């Protein structure tokens with residue numbers, strides 16, 4: 001018995017829309033984002049919606065995700081600039 005639904009989109013590796021690195025992520029609502037970018041985009045959206053700015057504890061978390069993007073070869077500045085509620089200008 002095949003595990004139906006697992007390969008529903010028929011996609012394999014793609015370039016993350018956030019950081020540009022090749023990634024393979026199947027469970028992110030169809031967004032072509034790696035795990036880190038998807039998580040940061042969700043957090044960015046949350047702060048956009050509720051009008052709050054991240055507190056220092058949250059920033060430790062977000063910066064660790066950003067570091068992970070860089071460690072894996074992603075474009076950190078691009079991720080930072082696309083999440084302006086987390087990293088304002």
Ligand SMILES: [Zn+2]
Pocket residue numbers: 016017018019020021033034035036037038069074
């Ligand atoms: Zn990414």
